[in-house]
Amino acid sequence: MLRIGMLTSGGDCQALNAAMRGVFKVVTNNAKEPVEFYGFEDGYKGLIYGKFRLLREEDFTNILTIGGTILGTSRVPFKTIHEPDEKGLDKVAAMKQTYYKLQLNCLVMLGGNGSTKTANLLNQEGLNVVTLPKTIDNDLWGTDMTFGFQSAVDIATRCIDEIHTTASSHGRVFIIEIMGHKVGWLPLNAGIAGGADIILIPEIPYDIKKVIDVIEERDRKGHRFSIIAVAEGAISKEDAALSKKAYKKKLANYEYPSVSYEIADLIQKATGREVRVTVPGHTQRGGAPCPYDRVFASRLGAEAGKMILDGHYGFMVGYRNREMVKVPLEEVAGRLKTIDPTARIIEEAKLLGISFGE
Amino acid sequence: MLRIGMLTSGGDCQALNAAMRGVFKVVTNNAKEPVEFYGFEDGYKGLIYGKFRLLREEDFTNILTIGGTILGTSRVPFKTIHEPDEKGLDKVAAMKQTYYKLQLNCLVMLGGNGSTKTANLLNQEGLNVVTLPKTIDNDLWGTDMTFGFQSAVDIATRCIDEIHTTASSHGRVFIIEIMGHKVGWLPLNAGIAGGADIILIPEIPYDIKKVIDVIEERDRKGHRFSIIAVAEGAISKEDAALSKKAYKKKLANYEYPSVSYEIADLIQKATGREVRVTVPGHTQRGGAPCPYDRVFASRLGAEAGKMILDGHYGFMVGYRNREMVKVPLEEVAGRLKTIDPTARIIEEAKLLGISFGE
Amino acid sequence: MLRIGMLTSGGDCQALNAAMRGVFKVVTNNAKEPVEFYGFEDGYKGLIYGKFRLLREEDFTNILTIGGTILGTSRVPFKTIHEPDEKGLDKVAAMKQTYYKLQLNCLVMLGGNGSTKTANLLNQEGLNVVTLPKTIDNDLWGTDMTFGFQSAVDIATRCIDEIHTTASSHGRVFIIEIMGHKVGWLPLNAGIAGGADIILIPEIPYDIKKVIDVIEERDRKGHRFSIIAVAEGAISKEDAALSKKAYKKKLANYEYPSVSYEIADLIQKATGREVRVTVPGHTQRGGAPCPYDRVFASRLGAEAGKMILDGHYGFMVGYRNREMVKVPLEEVAGRLKTIDPTARIIEEAKLLGISFGE
Amino acid sequence: MLRIGMLTSGGDCQALNAAMRGVFKVVTNNAKEPVEFYGFEDGYKGLIYGKFRLLREEDFTNILTIGGTILGTSRVPFKTIHEPDEKGLDKVAAMKQTYYKLQLNCLVMLGGNGSTKTANLLNQEGLNVVTLPKTIDNDLWGTDMTFGFQSAVDIATRCIDEIHTTASSHGRVFIIEIMGHKVGWLPLNAGIAGGADIILIPEIPYDIKKVIDVIEERDRKGHRFSIIAVAEGAISKEDAALSKKAYKKKLANYEYPSVSYEIADLIQKATGREVRVTVPGHTQRGGAPCPYDRVFASRLGAEAGKMILDGHYGFMVGYRNREMVKVPLEEVAGRLKTIDPTARIIEEAKLLGISFGE
Numbered sequence A, B, C, D: 001m002l003r004i005g006m007l008t009s010g011g012d013c014q015a016l017n018a019a020m021r022g023v024f025k026v027v028t029n030n031a032k033e034p035v036e037f038y039g040f041e042d043g044y045k046g047l048i049y050g051k052f053r054l055l056r057e058e059d060f061t062n063i064l065t066i067g068g069t070i071l072g073t074s075r076v077p078f079k080t081i082h083e084p085d086e087k088g089l090d091k092v093a094a095m096k097q098t099y100y101k102l103q104l105n106c107l108v109m110l111g112g113n114g115s116t117k118t119a120n121l122l123n124q125e126g127l128n129v130v131t132l133p134k135t136i137d138n139d140l141w142g143t144d145m146t147f148g149f150q151s152a153v154d155i156a157t158r159c160i161d162e163i164h165t166t167a168s169s170h171g172r173v174f175i176i177e178i179m180g181h182k183v184g185w186l187p188l189n190a191g192i193a194g195g196a197d198i199i200l201i202p203e204i205p206y207d208i209k210k211v212i213d214v215i216e217e218r219d220r221k222g223h224r225f226s227i228i229a230v231a232e233g234a235i236s237k238e239d240a241a242l243s244k245k246a247y248k249k250k251l252a253n254y255e256y257p258s259v260s261y262e263i264a265d266l267i268q269k270a271t272g273r274e275v276r277v278t279v280p281g282h283t284q285r286g287g288a289p290c291p292y293d294r295v296f297a298s299r300l301g302a303e304a305g306k307m308i309l310d311g312h313y314g315f316m317v318g319y320r321n322r323e324m325v326k327v328p329l330e331e332v333a334g335r336l337k338t339i340d341p342t343a344r345i346i347e348e349a350k351l352l353g354i355s356f357g358e
Helices: A016-030 A044-048 A091-101 A113-124 A149-170 A185-193 A208-220 A237-241 A244-252 A259-271 A281-285 A291-310 A344-351 B016-030 B044-048 B091-101 B113-124 B149-170 B185-193 B208-220 B237-241 B244-252 B259-271 B281-285 B291-310 B344-351 C016-030 C044-049 C091-101 C113-124 C149-170 C185-193 C208-220 C237-241 C244-252 C259-271 C281-285 C291-310 C344-351 D016-030 D044-048 D091-101 D113-124 D149-170 D185-193 D208-220 D237-241 D244-252 D259-271 D281-285 D291-310 D344-351
Strands: A002-008 A035-040 A052-055 A106-111 A129-135 A173-178 A198-200 A226-231 A275-278 A315-320 A323-328 B002-008 B035-040 B052-055 B106-111 B129-135 B173-178 B198-200 B226-231 B275-278 B315-320 B323-328 C002-008 C035-040 C052-055 C106-111 C129-135 C173-178 C198-200 C226-231 C275-278 C315-320 C323-328 D002-008 D035-040 D052-055 D106-111 D129-135 D173-178 D198-200 D226-231 D275-278 D315-320 D323-328
Touching (some): A016 A106, A016 D344, A091 A113, A106 A113, A106 A291, A113 A129, A149 A281, A149 A291, A149 B281, A149 D291, A173 A185, A185 A226, A185 A344, A185 D291, A198 A208, A208 A226, A208 A259, A281 B149, A291 A315, A291 A323, A291 D149, A291 D185, A291 D344, A323 D344, A344 D016, A344 D291, B002 B016, B002 B044, B016 B035, B016 B106, B016 B129, B016 B291, B035 B044, B091 B113, B106 B113, B106 B291, B129 B291, B149 B185, B149 B226, B149 B275, B173 B185, B173 B259, B185 B198, B185 C291, B208 B226, B208 B259, B226 B259, B259 B275, B291 C185, B291 C344, B323 C344, B344 C016, B344 C323, C002 C016, C002 C044, C016 C106, C016 C129, C016 C291, C035 C044, C106 C291, C113 C129, C149 C173, C149 C185, C149 C226, C149 C275, C149 C281, C149 D281, C173 C259, C185 C198, C185 C344, C198 C208, C208 C226, C208 C259, C226 C259, C281 D149, C291 C315, C291 C323, D002 D044, D016 D106, D016 D129, D035 D044, D091 D113, D106 D113, D106 D291, D113 D129, D129 D291, D149 D185, D149 D226, D149 D281, D173 D185, D173 D259, D185 D198, D185 D226, D185 D344, D208 D226, D259 D275, D291 D323
Parallel strands (some): A002 A035, A002 A106, A106 A129, A129 A315, A173 A226, A173 A275, A198 A226, B129 B315, B173 B275, B198 B226, C002 C035, C002 C106, C129 C315, C173 C275, C198 C226, D002 D035, D002 D106, D106 D129, D129 D315, D173 D226, D173 D275, D198 D226
Antiparallel strands (some): A035 A052, A315 A323, B035 B052, B315 B323, C035 C052, C315 C323
């Protein structure tokens, strides 16, 4: 008997179900012994508090194209994992207890950066763990791509497309604030795909004067409007130069809902132009996975299933140089994959005339 | 020689180009004399300041499916129309002067409520005016439908769809703030299409306690999440009972970015649930027109073209009881088409279990 | 106890599930007595052979946006309904027997023309029947609109949009064959929405010479390409003039896969132009319902539910002049809603320059 | 003065305009001397017959998101390139003459396999040539990816999605015939993304008995329907074993419109199941490019622009192991990138339970 626990952790994204379907199908189709899949509810919470259900074939029917996660998810921050919960429960011990009580052979975890740190911890504590790289941010170290990313690019780009017609009609400056946490992959790709004039990403702190220059230069050349794709984690050169403490203090007294509104305000004051902000927000992690993500998540799921069949544990399934690879969890945990400001794609974007506000 | 001026006014929407293409094609294909079309730039501003260009066939090629307006648009509030501009120019006189100088036979105006008031004024001043009902809000009196509306419903619904998967995964209460100005057509339709649990529209002021009741009742029944479609013009029973002055005063000191954030805050405080707000904003008026709007706008454009060929002026082209009709401008101007709270669609929605927060 | 049987019959379409969800929700939310819903499998077959299952709330969760039908469907032609099946079973008697055995209060049938004839028969046989107008063809008499239609228009239009770019790039004549059975609503609307140059519908038999003239005229004017939307039921003037017998004979020896290929062949021979045919086929009845259909089907479902609560039977729920109406089944059965060739929309399309091949 | 000729050749696809925009922007934004871009009409025909136009900035405005090619395209088969045309014109000499007459510094060619052979020939004849890998088939040697491919995957997958609901409702076997010429990239990816049960690709000749076995096995397990993604170039084991001559002879007398219809017929005869075929056809190369392709084509265009600025000629811009590379034209010309039947993605698909009819 092969007993497998599975959970999805952190912010949800598209293709979580597709990936889980892949794991389930590959293991149940190919295992030489009977298989039981236990789905933990709402991420690590389900593992901590022993909330789970047995998963059956029908649970995985027709979910390839459905966004979200059939298991539910939640955020259990890694930095609190060693703290007891409000009732004094030791979370790590509780997770191990659930694992052993169910006599699991392994735990499959679909999650992003923080969740993978916890997975690594459990692995070090002796559990058999396999993880899959889930995040629309594409910021997981050890893999060139994460599932959810391309679907989010599609949605963010569509948002820019829709703003494009109205920006053009009204001759406005429009800021679209795009997710991506502390890295710029999502705004960079959506920005290029949407034909943005300016793209501001965390990896390249911006100079607001340069941003304003670009807009005024576009005005002079007769362009009626400008589109700015701003990462939710975009940061000005000045803020980037602040000490961590000073920056925290600034944020504590921040008068804007988000960085985009600050940029909008400064542009409006400097140029007198109408500036509007649109925030697609959580839509970027919702809806049906795009075909790219369905294929990619199915493949990752298949590889994870194969690792379980082979008894290879302690790895994240990754994709590097167009090959599926096993990445040791300790290599992944706690490391962020950011954009190198000298990367070829940045250079190409600049050649195309896109400003990064430098 | 038939000389026709054309302009698009107010907030842009999908299918403006489709409608103008319809007018242009019908007149140029069927007129017995040579035709010249003048496109005024940026709405009434172009008419006031004499900024226009001659429109050619190629201007109308491939624009059936393109959102926005090739003429540009702007808002020139009706209530300021009789005030001189900053340089002392009499706007009404200036518009008439441009019209007569160009020896126009008529003016075609595509616009919503405010813009139609100005069109009516120009008509009363002796100009030949034909208007088309443009607005995503569907609030124009005299027509059952306006173009832009169905495209906006599609976008707002898609937004709810995308939020649906993430709300479900995280077990959250989600508010989607939907456009529609002071009427509820857009949030009502998108809310039903998106399977919202609660829909708050301006025509039915809400009681926040009832809203909270519904969410708690859903909790009790084991539903993990709730979706609330909130009109940007939604108003609480208390606020609706305020005098106009008192309400203005409240808004002046309003601490929330919009009504959705107030509702979110109150629900969060009362229930302890995580509540999130998503505002699709200007995306709702952008992007390609949906097929329904392309057909509808083309038909309206064709009817407007026919009215020009027939020399029938002073009307808005409308659609009533599945028939194309001519509605006298003085009937339309200044009247709003709101939802009757006892309408059949509201009754049906309630039977379906949707709460309006009453 | 209220016992309700439900089935979906004929070709499937989008929003069948949305409509059934509407019926179920309204009845179970509002009935004063306990309710049981029985879903018959695969249309009338389920009723004939007593194949059904009890439907529960969870069956209707998350299906508002899912195409197809959770009950399955099949075609049981009306003209064979009085014939015994291959085992000698009397179908009508069998359906009545299932109905009475389950002690049903009524039967809800979602179907098109043929299926409604059978529903009418059952009604005349004494069963309580309510029907909902399901068809992408929009050809049901007694209602201005059917659900599925607008979703199909969206898909057929998107197909034309996609063909448009490739037709333009290659300078080709392209025929898109659009569903609609023997009526032209679907190709007419998709054709206008997609900017077709020629639209051929069953209600206006075409003259191939006129079709060729239009293409050659477009060539002369320098247009690189032409788009022809052809109804699957399009018919030439010559064929329309044949006796029914002679026409059947022609079809029996027909050398083309469908009428579009005949038209393509004749144009190619006459003009020497490259002509291509695209047949979106069954995709037109598949995929997620568009927001319009979700609202419309939910409303129809709600009205059907209300009729059940009120004990009003023997009707199809219809929509006429923007009002929900009850249409007696005997009025609907066997009547087709076709396009009047002198209808305003046809006139408008002609003014826009669209040819109907007359 | 830098004079650049540009042409698009072969079947069109999405993102051709995006790629050309990239080349144009990068060169005109960054060249140190004046630049003139000449666009040849309809592929090599424009170069042969001297049909071209000067391209201006406005030609590249708003085309990032528009499918097709603003230059037009055509197929001029490589194998006829050395044959004189019907008027006796030497095509190769004519192309060189146009190039020299316009004093071009280089020629940019966007095309697939055949077109790249001609580009290589021109390069060997002394012209400066840069090419970009255009094809929905993804079969170009020397690059891991071609633009157009991902957009076509999206469209083919959406087609499978739409068929999925109707197949499920009616309990049918459905075949979707997917483009890809003689390679299986497109059907393989769309098939996995669409959840196909069977995928037939040219690289893995199928055994119809095995295909039928899979369908019958699914029947036995209670699955109501089956989805088969068939490459337009799929081939049976028997046909693959024929000599080239024998196979040509077979095709000459082929009674089916395409291979899918033959497979459908054989399944229907063997199983008695209803089998339907859907052919999305040219829609797969039409419509707006997906965000992935917009980014990818823009990047390729930028690299091609940089090569022109650097005076590096004789290369196709490619993408290998996540790096932009220059691939010598003589390496690319005449070589096909097919799927290795032992590739990891094939293995994964099999683990997932997908049959390749082996």
